[in-house]
Amino acid sequence: LFTVKMSDDFEDAVALSKNISLNIENELKQMHTVAPDDTNAVRVYNTLEEAKKILLENDPFTNGKTIFELVFRCADNGNTEAEALLGLLYLNAIGTIKNDDLAFKYIDKAANKESANSQYNLGRMFKYGVGCDLDFDAAIKWFKKATENGNQRAAYSLGYMYFKGLGIPQDYKKAVYWFEQSDDYMAQHYLGLSYYLGYGVEQNEDKALEILLTNPISNSETLVTYIENNKKEKIEKGVRQVIEENDSNSCLL
Numbered sequence: 001l002f003t004v005k006m007s008d009d010f011e012d013a014v015a016l017s018k019n020i021s022l023n024i025e026n027e028l029k030q031m032h033t034v035a036p037d038d039t040n041a042v043r044v045y046n047t048l049e050e051a052k053k054i055l056l057e058n059d060p061f062t063n064g065k066t067i068f069e070l071v072f073r074c075a076d077n078g079n080t081e082a083e084a085l086l087g088l089l090y091l092n093a094i095g096t097i098k099n100d101d102l103a104f105k106y107i108d109k110a111a112n113k114e115s116a117n118s119q120y121n122l123g124r125m126f127k128y129g130v131g132c133d134l135d136f137d138a139a140i141k142w143f144k145k146a147t148e149n150g151n152q153r154a155a156y157s158l159g160y161m162y163f164k165g166l167g168i169p170q171d172y173k174k175a176v177y178w179f180e181q182s183d184d185y186m187a188q189h190y191l192g193l194s195y196y197l198g199y200g201v202e203q204n205e206d207k208a209l210e211i212l213l214t215n216p217i218s219n220s221e222t223l224v225t226y227i228e229n230n231k232k233e234k235i236e237k238g239v240r241q242v243i244e245e246n247d248s249n250s251c252l253l
Contacts, residue, residue, distance in 0.1 A: 048089025068095025104131025116149035155182035172200030
């Protein structure tokens with residue numbers, strides 16, 4: 001979850017900006033729903049439930065300050081999910097002033113407690129040097145941890161780094177491997193693109209279309225249109241060549 005200017009490319013930026021609210025909502029929905037036993041844990045549980053209630057009833061950006069205050073109290077008590085969310089609130093200046101250092105602090109805490117979303121977000125922070133020094137090795141490390149814990153976006157990020165050669169030698173085969181491990185829409189888009197271009201796999205236009213036609217994002221729709229138009233042009237060119245050859249042969253007769 002990052003602001004538009006931190007995205008991998010323009011298309012990724014659009015996808016990320018549209019998903020900011022959704023990702024925050026998912027973070028809250030994933031918080032523990034089973035009431036704990038001890039008194040302090042009960043208080044934290046009730047506070048998180050209140051934050052979730054506000055989120056479900058209203059847009060998080062409208063009630064950012066209230067959500068921030070509730071989540072901050074829970075994170076201060078060491079709740080992993082709250083730490084993960086608090087880092088995102090600091091990162092995106094929701095309910096508080098933007099603070100990359102504090103965002104890194106809380107996301108790092110949650111990541112080290114096996115929060116898959118935070119491991120992915122931490123990887124992106126290292127990838128771009130947000131709240132920390134730029135460190136591609138650390139980014140790869142955390143993306144792999146997040147992938148092992150089921151974060152689909154992290155697998156895509158690994159594939160993207162190999163596809164572009166960001167901090168590591170460009171390797172299309174490894175890129176395809178990671179794209180295949182993810183059902184993230186951008187991962188599927190790049191997988192389809194790889195098949196179309198023959199990057200890391202044998203070129204297969206039909207396979208590319210099979211993947212892209214079932215991928216519901218504008219990037220893939222645009223690429224499908226390009227492929228189909230290009231295919232039509234190739235067919236028309238082939239037909240014209242046949243006609244020209246036939247005309248030429250007729251003259252010889």
